[in-house]
Amino acid sequence: MPELPELTVLASQMRRELTGKLISCATCLQPKCSNVEPGQLDVTLSGRRVGETTSKGKWLFMPAEPGYTLLMNLGMGADMVRFVPGDPLPPKYQFRLDL
Numbered sequence: 001m002p003e004l005p006e007l008t009v010l011a012s013q014m015r016r017e018l019t020g021k022l023i024s025c026a027t028c029l030q031p032k033c034s035n036v037e038p039g040q041l042d043v044t045l046s047g048r049r050v051g052e053t054t055s056k057g058k059w060l061f062m063p064a065e066p067g068y069t070l071l072m073n074l075g076m077g078a079d080m081v082r083f084v085p086g087d088p089l090p091p092k093y094q095f096r097l098d099l
Contacts, residue, residue, distance in 0.1 A: 014053035
């Protein structure tokens with residue numbers, strides 16, 4: 001589980017790299033990882049802009065502007081990985097956000 005300093009650094013990296021990017025697609029392969037109905041996540045987030053990510057405690061708060069915030073808790077052993085188009089995705093992942 002990431003500790004507070006790692007989450008602070010990750011939030012800073014996300015602010016630098018993601019702020020202002022347009023979300024084109026959101027996919028959650030594990031329904032237990034989301035509090036919206038399967039398929040609704042993409043409808044809700046697509047077309048929104050990423051705001052400035054912050055951290056508080058063990059949570060990352062990534063605004064999807066206007067009007068929504070994606071809350072992320074990396075929990076036990078989760079990783080957040082950035083890929084560029086054409087890079088192979090890992091064989092198992094729970095959540096994917098295309099920008």
